Amino acid sequence: MIAFIEHGFHHENDAESRQNDAVETSDQGDPALWKEALKEIQGTVDYDSIFTGLAGKDFGGINRTKPVAVIRPAGSSDVAAVIRAVQTTPNLTVAARGNGHSINGQAMSDKGLVIDMRAMGDHPSLNVVVASSAEEDWSNSLSYADVSGGALWEEVLKRCVLGYGLAPRSWTDYLALTVGGTLSNAGVSGQAFRYGPQTSNVTELEVVTGNGETVICSEFVYPDLFFAVLGGLGQFGVITRARIPLQKAPDMVRWIRLVYAEFDDFTRDSEFLVSQSKENSFDYLEGFVFVNSDDPINGWPSVTLDPDQWFDSDYIPPGSGSVLYCLEVALHFQHHHHPTHVDSEVERLIQRLRFVKGLRFEVDLSYMEFLLRVKKAEQQATASGIWEAPHPWLNLFVSKRDIVDFNRTVFNKSLKGGIGGPMLVYPLLRSRWDSRTSVVIPEGEIFYLVALLRFTPPYPSGPPVVELVKENMKIIEHCTKKGYDFKLYLPHYETQEKWKQHFGSQWPRFAERKAKFDPMAILAPGQKIFSRTH
C-alpha cells in the first residue's frame, strides 16, 4: 500500500511563507526527488501543519521547530527508506520521535523530517517468549519480550504482566515513554541500583543506521553498533526493535517512605541499602528532598502515600533545617506470602535505619499500580493545566564525593523553598552501568541522580520559563565552578565544544561512532552535537 498524504504546508502569513520556502528549498535540495522516494513507503507521510506542528513541540515546552514532514512508518523498512531518501539531499535531517517527552527539543528536526515511532508501537512483531520456567533470577531466565522501539513502557508492562506474569526488571518512574527514547538515554528508576539502567537490560536491538542499513546487533554480534546506540542520544541509528529480558513479576509491592532530618543519615542509609545483596535490601530505592513546611506542593503533605495518612510535624527534631529528606523504598511480595511474613521482612530491613521515628508511611498495592503510580500525578496535573505548561527540568548525576556539598549549597540555599515539583536524589552504582555504552557518568562507584522536576503554572500565574531556565543554568555553573564531578543526564548543550566537555575522554569514541554509523550526520539534529554534512 502506498499512503501519501500531501495537504500542503500551512503558514501563518504569506511573507513568512515565502521566506521559509526559500530557506527550506535550499536546505532540502530538490524536494520533488526525496518526496518521490518517500512514495515507496508503506506507512504515511504527512505535510499538514497539524502533524508537523505537534512534532515541533515536546514535553519541555521551551523549543518550537517546524519540520517539513512527519512520517508514520509501518516498519523498519520504511525507516530505512526515509534515511536513504534523506541521504540524497544536501541538507535534510531526520529525527526519530518517541513520545516527545524530551525537555529541550532533542527529538525535533527543524525544517527536516520527523519519524513518529509511536506508529510502530503496536507492530505485530511485538512478541513475548516465555522460558519453560520463569526464573525470578534474570541471569538464569530465558524469557524475553521483543518490543518495537516505538512501544511505550506502559504497553510493555501491561502486555508482559497481564499476559504472562512476567516483567522487565529495570524501569523509569513514568511509563508513557518509548523503549527507543529511554534506551537512547539510559532509563533510570528505583530498580537501577540493583539491575542498572534500562541500557543494561537489553540483549538485542534492531537498528536502522544513519547509513540506511538495517542491522540486528547484540553484545556478541555487531557489538560496536549495539553499545553505540545504547545511551547514544539517537545519533547512530533508529532503534526499531529491542529484546528485553523478563523475570517473574511480583503480585504486590509494599511502598514505604521514611523521613530524615539529616542529609548524612539519609545518604548513609541509602548507600548502605544499595550496597547490600538482594536478600538484604529492598527491591526499589529512591529518595527526594522536600521543604520543611506545610506547603501542600513542596512540603510535608507531599510525603504521605494515602489520603488517610497524616504528617505529624511534632516528630520533626527541633533545629531541623529548611529542607528534609525522604527515603522511598519498596518490597515485592506474592499473594501467597502471609502478611506477617511481609511485616517481619520489612522490619528486618528497616530496623537499623536512622529515619525520624513517627515519620514513616506505607501502603500495599499491586505491582501494576506501583509501576503506574505517576499516571495518577499526570491525571491531576492534566486537570490543573500544569502538565501542558513548560517544564524546564534539570537532571544531573553527581558523584558521592560532591553530593554533600551540593545538598548544602543548592538544596539548602537556592532551592530551599522548593521548585513546585519533586526534587529527587538517590544513589546509583557505577558497576551496574556498562562502560561500553555511550552514556557518560561520574567517576567513583556511588553517584547520585538529582532530578529537579519543576511543575509550575504557566506564566503569568507562575514564574516566566526563562527565569527557571536561568536558575538551572546557575546550578550547572555552580557545579562547574566548584569542580564537582558531575554529568548532565538527558543532556542538552548548544555547541559541540560543550558536548566535547560533556563526553570528556569519551568524546573521541563518540565522534568515531558517529563517523562510522551516521557519517553525514543525518540523525537526531535536535541534540545539536553534529551538523549535517554532504
Ligand code: FAD
Ligand atoms: P523522545 O523525547 O521522543 O526522544 C528522545 C531522544 O531519543 C531524541 O533524540 C530522539 O531522536 C531519540 N529517539 C527516540 N526514539 C528513538 C528510537 N526508536 N531510536 C533512536 N533514537 C530515538 N527518564 C528516566 O530515565 N527515568 C524516569 O523516571 C523518567 N521519567 C520521566 C517522566 C516524565 C514525565 C518525562 C517527561 C520524562 C521522564 N524521563 C525519565 C526522561 C525520558 O526518559 C527521556 O526524556 C526520554 O527520551 C523520553 O522518551 P521519549 O520516548 O518521549 O523520547
